[in-house]
Amino acid sequence: MAHRLATGGRRIDRSRRLGFSFDGQSLEGVQGDTLASALMANGQVLMGRSFKYHRPRGPVTAGHEEPNALVGLGQGGRFEPNARATTTPLHEGLRAQSQNRWPSLKFDVGAVNAKLSRFLPAGFYYKTFLWPASFWHKVYEPIIRQSAGLGRPPEGSDADRYEHFYHHNDVTIVGGGVAGLARALSEAQDGKRVLLIDQDDRWGGRALTDGMRDGATIDGQSAETWVADAVARLETMENVTLRLNLQGTGVYDHGWMTAYERISDHRPGTEGPRHRLWKIRTGHIVTATGAIERPLAFAGNDLPGVMLASAMRDFLDDFGVAVGSKVVVVTNNDDAYRTALALHEAGVTVRAVVDARTSVTGALPGQVRDAGIEIVTGSGVKATGDQVVRSVELCAIGGDGTSKGRISCDAVAMSGGWSPVPHLWSHCGGKLLWDDARAFFYPDANRPPLGADGGAMVSAEGAAAGDLTLSALTQGPEEAPMRPVWIMPEKAGPELRTKMFLDYQNDVKVSDIQLAAREGFISVEHAKRYTTLGMATDQGKLSNINGLAVLADARGEPIPTVGTTTFRPPFTPISMGSIAGEARGEIFQPLRRTPIHAWHEENGADFEPVGQWRRPYCYLRPGEDRHSAVKREVLNVRSNVGLLDASTLGKIVVKGPDAGKFLDLVYTNMMSTLKVGRCRYGLMCSENGFLIDDGVVARLSEDSYLCHTTTGGADRIHAHLEEFLQTEWWDLQVYTANVTEQWAQIAVVGPNARKVLEKLGGMDLSKDALPFMAWAEGALAGIPARVFRISFSGELSYEVAVPANQGRALWDKLLEAGAEFDIQPYGTEGLHVLRAEKGFIMIGDESDGTVIPQDLGLNWAISKKKDDFIGKRGQERSHMTDPDRWRLVGLETLDGSVLPDGAYVVDEGENANGQRNMQGRVTSTYYSPTLDRGIAMALVRRGPERMGEVLEIPGTDGRSYKARICDPVFYDKEGVRQDV
Amino acid sequence: MSDLATPLNGRRAVGYVTVSEDAPRGMISLRGDLSDGGIAEAVRAVTGANLPEPLGLTAGEAGQVAWMSPDELLLFVAPNQTTDALTGLRSRLEGVHHLALDVTDMRAAFRLEGRGVREVLAKVTPVDMQTLAPDTVRRTRLAQVAGAVWLSDEETAHVVCFSSVGTYVFDVLATSAAPGGEVGVF
């Protein structure tokens, strides 16, 4: 039974006791424990259930590669599913729950799947649940989904915060074992800016457990001394940054890396972020990430208590925890003998070391023999038990599993040899080589991932490079060659093979891989996807090589021919929160505010997002809904005066001797002929001919213009102008500047507009001094201003631009001056209704990226005189000149009702694909408060030629609407109101 | 005075670095051929500062000049001097192809103070904040928006962005500077 020993435990402080709970049961551990070590110290080896068969599982590793010991941690806004107990530091009050079981970890109904496993081989679901067709989604799928999945989903919002951190350096070394430390020293001595990181909370890696045991030395020093010394030296160097608890998670192109820092998981609720995602831009990456031990594939190898040999000695050395009291060690190499020795020294009974090799002669086995521990050679095992391993049966390694005797035990330490950790090396395409003798893939130094300059971007060091024992640095006991063992015993029959687990979490067994191969899923990628090998949360860190070897054997080909699957980031799973970083809540995205934003907020604005701006849709008064507010706002503009915050409209200054020439190229109309002091409405198209923006251009001076764009257009159009200036017509002498935010712009609109402005005083705004489509500069109420007489509502209208920081002051003054005229602000919806009543088009409504100005009856704004403008050639193509194009008209319903948004005009019959023929669509539809009925604009096939025709427009509401084609200008057709 | 209004009314947040809206400054954007001696002369006349090298920031008795791009400078002058400076520039550059505009109101400016200024900025910009030399101006990305950053000394940094996203940038910086977030590597 697992227990804490009376002494030992390099990482723990026995004097500091920590209370925690597991599945509601209160337990105690000590400072320095992981959840896994603390549970085992309490005798709890069973920690979870596997994915498919719900088999009982305990930890098989002591680290980041753990596939089994996954738990739910914390509660409420701090709950996290699928946390690895082996890397979860224990803290006071920690609450953990086991997963994927019901009703309890010990008695799980889902475990019936294990009993039925014979009927549930790899990919069984592709072959069944076929009839009746509807049953898949309604019956089978829900059952499968419920039984699959692991942890419980978190609920609600995350209580923690996250952040990012950019780091730049010359060399980033991932892994602070002896190899990483040594490389850091040499790089630092070369004067490089070095970042050395390790996912663990201490430096030294495996050398501290393994190196200390057999008296190995590094540079003549003990491992502990060497590590302490190296760290001390690095700490004094200015050009070195050392970070623990920081995991290298992904290697990306051009020397970019992510690293994952867990800051407060072990002290939840404290100030500061939970995780920090590092974004590292580095000159070179060194992976010194060590090696991972491989399990052995014997029947029953997934029973709780069966564990990697290195993990077992880690629990012993680091935490003073023995996984069992009677242990059998099963191995094919010398390293596992260290575990036997460690256990023996700690007073744990080692019942035997079972070694697959027929002759065992090395130094470490010698020490084991000397300790009086039996070594059974040329043998393998099969483990039996229920919720914990109870015994092993011995068999000949080359045989079919016939029992040679039984040894009772409560833990099994297994070692199938070690594999370098190649993940980071491989993320960006680093290639691997196969080493037959040591049976592992290791980085091929001649085919590294390449950086931006074509040079090697990553190198591997130490065990990660395949130099498991750091031969150049360390002097330790000679180790005899291992014997690759992929199936134990080698001639095991089907009965045994269905109990040999490769992928623990996903329950992929030797038999599954063999089945996949039999069915033709012989590509390693097919085998992976067919069996789910390596697709669990450990991403095959333990299972992949063993799985490959079984597949290679089934194909009768060497392992390197089969190859590996693709390594992808992250190295271990990282929180979504850390990826999103600080971007949540208020700062999820920039929210752009006009200078008058605060007023809107305080005065009932019902906002709508427009790009990253928020514009008032309307202003709700007590008791009003949107509809009545919009109606009030519109009527007030038509009869009194309204106020619109138009600050978001784009404003681009274009200046230079060639400014006119340039604008003639980017607008469809002629701008060079515009007079100083005057304004002109202009259209811009893409090279495809499609309308992309519109707005009023004011000529500021002989050589400068101010171009207004739509709200969404400001940045886009500025970029469009700069692109052509810089990359196509760079000989033109023109400068542009996007001054959108320099100006607050307020539209004062309605019959009383002039009266209100005149009250402010400072400028002559009479019809003669400032006629329609003119602009003037001056000061209003003492605020410097530009006043444009332009109108998007058909009313007498002034747009007043003032420096942004004085925008709010102007707004306040206008409200004050306008009070006697019942001045009211209006929102974007009112704006839309007002312009629709006048038949003015709206970019994004009448245009949608496929519409050319000609479709909208805007030919008057397309110069015939110009040789060229952007879009002219595009508009000459056959489809653009097709007389059958849908063109803009007005629609009035016969009964005055409002047409539904987005509705289509149907035509007779169906097309070749059985779809109802269409002949047009509604582009804008509103209730017009001014006319008290529905009005709409539409694009209709040959529309303008069909005035008066009645069309049929079916709604999704089941009604069919009838509407007559009419002029799109519904109100004040002569345009007298705006020109007063 | 109303023309000294700033987009955030002087907001301030105290964390392990203090983030505050900078005192008002006049800002002028000047575009032109920087190799044309006339520009350098005009700039010197209104600010007292020499033309900066690429990415540089120079100072004179009447203002500072930041290099923005090969054909663009940003001039900082006292807030009540903007109009004069602009007039000065324009008259001196009469006949020279250029563009000079008052851009004071379209920018928000922040000051970061404390030992961790480099680190706080390193949370929001991909610029190498560890090595950025004082008076080097980097136009870059600040979290999700564009902006410019520079250090005037080891414990003072400056950030300029568009005024519509001033609140956003302030909040991002304040969050980055919040206690408990110390990284401690620079």
Next chain:
Amino acid sequence: MLRLHCPNCGVDCDETELSAGGEAHLTRFGPGSEDDDFESYLFMRKNPKGVHFERWRHVMGCGKWFHAARNTVSLRVYGTYPAQVTAPPEALLAEIDAVEPGWRNKEEA
């Protein structure tokens, strides 16, 4: 996550400070041009698996456009150069010849 050197301001830009502008050195065809040429200007791209000349804008920095020669498979960057040219500089082409012998033939095929 690319890093490209902006020849306009001298900064080594992070990809997130840039915006991509597609294939470089296209010839603009305007009114009066052949359908073929116009179609080709707007739509037909080399889209090579290998050496690619392309346009970038240092949008979060100096705002200027520039050109880059980049490999679309290895992402290797051979160099960047100003936007105001209609063909890559000869020196750069020679450099590419040195590391990717024969790439021009592929280009013409």
Next chain:
Amino acid sequence: MTRYSAFAIAKQAMRHHMGWDRAWASPSPKSHYDVVIVGAGGHGLATAYWLGRKHGITNVAVIEKGWLGGGNTGRNTTIIRSNYLQDPSAALYEKSRSLFETMSQDLNYNVMFSPRGVLMLAQTEHEKRGYLRTAHANMLQGVETRWIGPQEVKRICPIMNIDGPRYPVLGGLWQERAGTARHDAVAWGYARACSDMGMDIIEQCEVTGVTRDGDKVTGLSTTRGEIGCGKLGIVVAGHSGRLAEMAGFRLPVESVPLQALVSEPIKPCMDIVVMANTVHGYMSQSDKGEMVIGGGTDSFNGYHQRGSFHHIEETVRALVETFPMISRLKMLRHWGGIVDMTGDRSPILSKTPVGNCFINCGWGTGGFKATPGSGWAFAELMAKGHSPLTAEFGMERFREGRFIDESVAAGVAH
């Protein structure tokens, strides 16, 4: 071929599953086929399948440079829907969606088509108007969709935060009979059915050249030798530009990596597919329990199946905002695929300037859902020389300026 059924499994269970056949044969190439399809992705295989099933053409080879289904078919987020705006697209995708409904039975292979419903979220007024437009168009196109309000959104997807704060949910376009399928199984099921009809599926065989006699295609050079063909269908997604170049014509496509990611598996918490275009992200939960999340494309040409991390970041940020609970889930893996984008982002199913050579490409970020329909229609085009479903998808449309632009109503593809 052994038919698959629960009974067959039970029978095999007694024999330790030793008696299963290969799902598809792995022959060496013959010297000539009536039709050769290049690319054993879903579309290539579906084309071969319908050539046999519907047009009786079975002397067919499907040539694949890697392992079948290993292109975008094997790396997509499996969203299947047909609520497209434009008539030609709606027709093609709806045909496809309806074929998914019976695919498992047709192929005797459970592709796990799960009509769990796809919701396209509207978070701005503009987006809402776009979806209302689509709803009207769909009604006339015979595609069942409807607009639903925020409360119903919350009811069918409780983990969603509909109250913003930034982009409150205004409702969404709901297609109840849309959903997901097991992407790999689609390829495997077709491969098995094609193999069963006697077609040759030749993996690990890269096409390196196209042989022509005058302006007609006559065969292919491959890494496994020369192969002659009567007709050639190019169905290679991100590699279409390369193949077109070999055949001697140009294509209006660019190849860019598109990314996706999955979380660790959790118990069922989301029964529908949600696409949130304003914030740029989409998510569903697989039968195994991972949250399957689609990201954005790089904005520059690339043939590396990775993509840039900041697109992952942007997507995750958006989804954490929309589904706050995923913040404490962990990302398990992310990857990329090379998608082929056309000038209007709609596919090309077309004859080419080269005789006997047909091209099916340009599916960009959203062609998995089209797999069966694309195969159906392309087979018809190849067999008969025309198909009503492909009529509008010819490559000449770019020259004419006749776009099939799906982005106009709202948002992205997938």
